[in-house]
Amino acid sequence: MKIAIRLDDITPDMNWSNFERFKSLLDKYNIKALLGIVPENRDPKLMINLPKRDFWEYIKDLEKDGWTLAMHGYHHEYTTHDGGLLPLNRNSEFAGLPFDKQDRMIRSGKILLEKNGITTDIFMAPSHSYDMNTIKALKKNGFTGITDGFGNGPYMWEDMVFYPISFKKSQTLKSKEDGIVTFVVHTNTMTDRDFEAYEKILATKEIVSYSEMLKLKPVKATETDRFKEKLMATTKFHLRETLRISSNIKRYIKKRVLKNH
Numbered sequence: 662m663k664i665a666i667r668l669d670d671i672t673p674d675m676n677w678s679n680f681e682r683f684k685s686l687l688d689k690y691n692i693k694a695l696l697g698i699v700p701e702n703r704d705p706k707l708m709i710n711l712p713k714r715d716f717w718e719y720i721k722d723l724e725k726d727g728w729t730l731a732m733h734g735y736h737h738e739y740t741t742h743d744g745g746l747l748p749l750n751r752n753s754e755f756a757g758l759p760f761d762k763q764d765r766m767i768r769s770g771k772i773l774l775e776k777n778g779i780t781t782d783i784f785m786a787p788s789h790s791y792d793m794n795t796i797k798a799l800k801k802n803g804f805t806g807i808t809d810g811f812g813n814g815p816y817m818w819e820d821m822v823f824y825p826i827s828f829k830k831s832q833t834l835k836s837k838e839d840g841i842v843t844f845v846v847h848t849n850t851m852t853d854r855d856f857e858a859y860e861k862i863l864a865t866k867e868i869v870s871y872s873e874m875l876k877l878k879p880v881k882a883t884e885t886d887r888f889k890e891k892l893m894a895t896t897k898f899h900l901r902e903t904l905r906i907s908s909n910i911k912r913y914i915k916k917r918v919l920k921n922h
């Protein structure tokens with residue numbers, strides 16, 4: 662299995678030292694990633710550095726250099742707890758909102774990007790959360806692809822191309838199957854350990870530029886495929902929640918034991 666990389670949460674005020682550190686790793690292997698750009702960030706969690714003054718010029722230069730761009734939501738503000746069609750999380754900027762509202766948000770995001778000289782027809786939903794109204798609004802506003810879903814390559818559903826992400830990174834790394842899948846990277850919060858892991862992956866596994874994913878012909882997905890995908894996402898969410906709760910309990914017990922000694 663080949664791996665393509667997508668970098669989420671690209672904003673003028675992101676963690677630039679982490680971004681540049683990861684970019685220099687990719688540069689070493691001449692890999693160009695997909696960048697998920699937030700048109701107008703209002704999520705305080707993503708505000709880490711002072712805004713880069715020439716941000717939009719910088720992004721346009723990366724695009725000229727072969728990087729792929731996607732629109733990552735609108736404000737990156739979670740207003741609902743709807744997991745949507747791929748319920749990996751229970752936060753959303755879009756899922757659960759009426760069509761008209763989603764249509765306005767998507768159109769405004771697109772206009773903002775265009776004002777800054779950026780055009781893209783790929784959408785990256787914050788928290789992987791989108792619903793049928795999001796798909797409808799995306800189509801209305803000229804979007805043709807969504808970076809999400811599971812599989813070994815692009816698939817077509819509801820007249821939209823889905824570019825899959827890895828269900829489990831360790832499984833993808835072992836897979837001998839043909840195809841390309843995306844690793845989702847949040848450079849803002851990467852630790853030294855994460856960087857070391859990616860150094861190893863880049864040195865040993867076949868990582869390709871995101872443009873290679875776009876060249877693959879999408880297969881047609883059935884309703885059964887989509888049902889399976891939703892089930893996988895739900896399972897992943899519950900497994901993660903169980904792990905989180907059990908580690909909280911362990912931490913609590915450890916604290917109590919220490920207190921009693």
Ligand SMILES: [Zn+2]
Binds near residue numbers: 670733737787788
């Ligand atoms: Zn995000």
